[in-house]
Amino acid sequence: MKLWGGRFREPLDPFIEEFHASLSFDKRLVLYDIIADQAHAKALAISGVISEELADKMVNALEEIKEEVKEGKRKVKGDEAEDVHTLVENWLTEKIGEEAGFLRAYRSRNEQISCDERLYLKEETSLIIQGLSSLQGMLLKLAERHKNWKIAGYTHLQRAQPLLLSHHLLAYFWMFQRDKERFLDTLKRIDISPEGAGAIAGGKLDPQVKANLLGFSRVFENSIDAVSDRDFILEFLSACAICSVHLSRLAEEVVLWSSEEFGFLSLSDAVSTGSSMMPHKKNPAPAEIIRAKTGRVIGSLISLLVILKGLPLSYNSDLQEDKPPLFDAVDTLKSSLKAMEKILQNACFNKEGLEKSLEDYLLALEIADYLLEKGVPFRKAHFIVGRILLYAREKSKKFNELTLEEFRLFSPLFEEDIYASLSFSSFLEKRNFPGGTGEEAVEKQLQKAKEVLSQYG
Numbered sequence: 001m002k003l004w005g006g007r008f009r010e011p012l013d014p015f016i017e018e019f020h021a022s023l024s025f026d027k028r029l030v031l032y033d034i035i036a037d038q039a040h041a042k043a044l045a046i047s048g049v050i051s052e053e054l055a056d057k058m059v060n061a062l063e064e065i066k067e068e069v070k071e072g073k074r075k076v077k078g079d080e081a082e083d084v085h086t087l088v089e090n091w092l093t094e095k096i097g098e099e100a101g102f103l104r105a106y107r108s109r110n111e112q113i114s115c116d117e118r119l120y121l122k123e124e125t126s127l128i129i130q131g132l133s134s135l136q137g138m139l140l141k142l143a144e145r146h147k148n149w150k151i152a153g154y155t156h157l158q159r160a161q162p163l164l165l166s167h168h169l170l171a172y173f174w175m176f177q178r179d180k181e182r183f184l185d186t187l188k189r190i191d192i193s194p195e196g197a198g199a200i201a202g203g204k205l206d207p208q209v210k211a212n213l214l215g216f217s218r219v220f221e222n223s224i225d226a227v228s229d230r231d232f233i234l235e236f237l238s239a240c241a242i243c244s245v246h247l248s249r250l251a252e253e254v255v256l257w258s259s260e261e262f263g264f265l266s267l268s269d270a271v272s273t274g275s276s277m278m279p280h281k282k283n284p285a286p287a288e289i290i291r292a293k294t295g296r297v298i299g300s301l302i303s304l305l306v307i308l309k310g311l312p313l314s315y316n317s318d319l320q321e322d323k324p325p326l327f328d329a330v331d332t333l334k335s336s337l338k339a340m341e342k343i344l345q346n347a348c349f350n351k352e353g354l355e356k357s358l359e360d361y362l363l364a365l366e367i368a369d370y371l372l373e374k375g376v377p378f379r380k381a382h383f384i385v386g387r388i389l390l391y392a393r394e395k396s397k398k399f400n401e402l403t404l405e406e407f408r409l410f411s412p413l414f415e416e417d418i419y420a421s422l423s424f425s426s427f428l429e430k431r432n433f434p435g436g437t438g439e440e441a442v443e444k445q446l447q448k449a450k451e452v453l454s455q456y457g
């Protein structure tokens with residue numbers, strides 16, 4: 001049974017019927033649709049459109065349907081109705097008969113679908129935030145476990161300066177923290193009720209009543225905007241895309257770091273795969289898949305941006321196509337967050353491999369700063385250190401293997417104390433400003449991260 005048809009003489013072409021139907025994907029919203037229907041039945045009774053008894057009958061029957069769906073007794077195949085709204089109403093008609101038709105009073109599917117999506121996203125957003133917290137917890141654990149382990153930091157993928165490994169890991173903690181804040185902020189725009197907007201002009205029921213019944217914090221300001229707005233999904237998908245990009249960058253580091261060339265970490269068998277041809281291979285495939293799935297999530301955001309571009313107000317059937325990319329992004333992001341957590345849980349850092357990256361020349365800046373502190377303009381000091389580096393390379397010596405006489409070939413300002421600057425520990429000690437990579441600074445950062453994690457949960 002359809003929710004329309006009186007003005008049609010011919011049936012819909014069977015192919016077009018299937019082409020246009022959305023139940024195969026919007027069935028995922030079934031529980032939210034039932035909840036919204038229950039609120040509508042109550043709102044109809046509150047404003048005197050239907051009797052309290054009929055509203056109770058509808059609410060109870062819908063409750064039974066909800067339980068049956070939850071328990072798996074009532075299944076949605078996906079082709080038994082045009083969309084999820086029609087399906088739920090058909091089920092209600094099966095339960096209470098023709099009176100179910102009163103549920104359509106003062107109601108349009110245009111407001112209904114936006115309501116279902118908003119209820120769905122309120123829940124999914126908190127699940128994603130939980131997934132992010134869990135991943136952040138894993139990063140914190142790793143940062144704590146490897147306190148004071150040193151590693152080369154890279155810029156341009158070239159060794160740049162010494163760092164603490166925990167500092168590097170915590171960089172991801174803060175990236176995921178920003179993701180979480182973005183999702184929380186998006187939630188403010190998700191949490192607006194479109195109910196009462198009708199098809200476009202606004203219904204005859206007080207929108208505030210349904211917003212209260214459904215637990216929305218706010219009500220739409222304009223009925224036209226309410227039925228055509230998908231900004232809340234765009235924002236949500238943007239947050240998903242940015243978060244996926246963060247996951248992809250971390251995945252890329254896992255791939256690089258687990259290579260023999262880097263040798264910074266090894267992944268346990270639980271998160272590695274093999275090659276059908278090369279018996280020796282152990283591949284970081286799950287991390288590669290996370291990297292690839294980011295493309296899908298970005299694709300979802302782009303799909304919806306393109307769907308919306310050029311749409312006149314207000315509701316257009318194009319909006320029906322917002323759901324496949326939305327659902328795909330939700331599933332993809334949630335599974336990627338979980339996979340990344342498992343990968344990190346199964347990653348074992350290799351102290352020797354990390355220390356190998358700490359080449360002596362990473363301290364070049366320390367020598368330039370030494371000269372700067374003795375009154376040499378930095379540009380000149382930079383040039384001098386460049387020359388010292390060329391000299392040391394020629395002699396196959398490390399900086400701290402050069403004699404004072406050799407240092408003095410380049411500047412008379414060098415004294416015995418230059419050697420105190422030529423260690424990784426002294427480099428780190430000088431970087432204890434807030435947010436720096438010194439041991440004390442990173443300890444404070446760890447404490448702050450723990451606090452932030454416990455605040456946001």
Ligand code: ARG
Binds near residue numbers: 110
């Ligand atoms: N199935 C539609 C969607 O997913 C909702 C129905 C919109 N109204 C209409 N007259 N077709 O957006």
